Amino acid sequence: MSRTFRYVTLDVFTHRRFGGNQLAVFPDARGMTDAEMQSLAAEMNYSETTFVLPPADPAHTARVRIFHRTAEMPFAGHPNVGTAFVLADRAVDDVLRFEEIAGLVEIRLTRDAAGAVTSATVAAPQSLKIGGEMPVEIAAACAGIPPEGVVTTRHAPTIASDGGNPRLVFEVTPEAMAAASPDIAAFRRAVETTPALGGKLSLYLYRPEGTGLRTRMFSPLAGTWEDAATGSAATPLAGFLLHLSGAENGAWEITQGVEMGRPSVLHTTARRTPEGIRATVGGGCVRMFEGSVTL
Structure with a gap:
């Protein structure tokens, strides 16, 4: 029927x-x-x-x-x-x-x-969880950028999540942000040589832009070559940046999808609670x- x-x-x-x-x-x-x-x-x-x-x-x-x-x-x-x-x-x-x-x-x-x-x-359902770090050379290869395009002043490429799929978060230069293009062979090598990833890998590149952030997200192994707006990456990024800052709370406006011709704006917040750092993401x-x- x-x-x-x-x-x-x-x-x-x-x-x-x-x-x-x-x-x-x-x-x-x-x-x-x-x-x-x-x-x-x-x-x-x-x-x-x-x-x-x-x-x-x-x-x-x-x-x-x-x-x-x-x-x-x-x-x-x-x-x-x-x-x-x-x-x-x-x-x-x-x-x-x-x-x-x-x-x-x-x-x-x-x-x-x-x-x-x-x-x-949307309030992320779990508090921030910070995982392991990935060598700059591997992260850069996956993003199709030279290693010097990865900014490590504040942190190395780091896995973070708060209820969604873990994301590899790292800062890049403006030139690397514009040039990034996922290398699926590098993604496959990364998951084969890093069992802790469980066969999954998503990159979330960011850089400061004005008073906010500019981002791109690549997850080709899951069928998403590039994503126009990724709330479940924006919330762990906000939480991770709050973790690095030592502040009690913070807010960031994130612009994503520009390179795809689908500009998106995500409004994020993060705050410290007794259960850990909790984040939100919202938009139209x-x-x-x-x-x-x-x-």
Whole structure:
């Protein structure tokens, strides 16, 4: 017996169409199998697609499953922002709570005077976790830049996460930021020679720009050659920068996706808590398409 499922697509971390990071949301995925979800995410060919299910705890808004082209993810930033826009009518006091593999994710909505949602801010579900360091030569090779393009004044290339996939975070020069292009052979060599990576590697390059940050993210082994906006990399970066600074709290505006022609703006915060450093990421969103698929 065939089943029909509605979907919505959005551009996330932008206030204009054809910017930001693309996302597909299936607002009611009841009856869909895991294999169907994965196949649909691959077919959509966006960096992520979300599938909304009833929550295990009725006090929560929904259970949200996030898939990229090849696997399910425990947490991600722009899928939560976009899904919150789609499910905004389910918010209680402008707060939604999504059950995800990484834990309970809280999203807070901001509205304009007319009541329209203008932004959504996602709290990373876990505190900052700092992993090991990677040699500059390996990180640079993966990014397709010379080793001197990696800035090590404050830190070496370092693995950081807060509920999503771990990201290798490192600062680069303006010239290296512009020239970076992932070398998939170098990525494969890196995961083969570094068992601690568990076969996964995502690079998050950053550099200061004005009062904010400019970033690029590469994850070719997961099917994302470059990502236009990566909330689950922006939050550990914010947390890591706060860790380095020694301050109690901080905020950074991050610009990403410029080199792809899909400029995105991510607003991040980080603060110290008794449980560790916690971070948030937020931004705007624009609806694009609506449709349905019959399985």
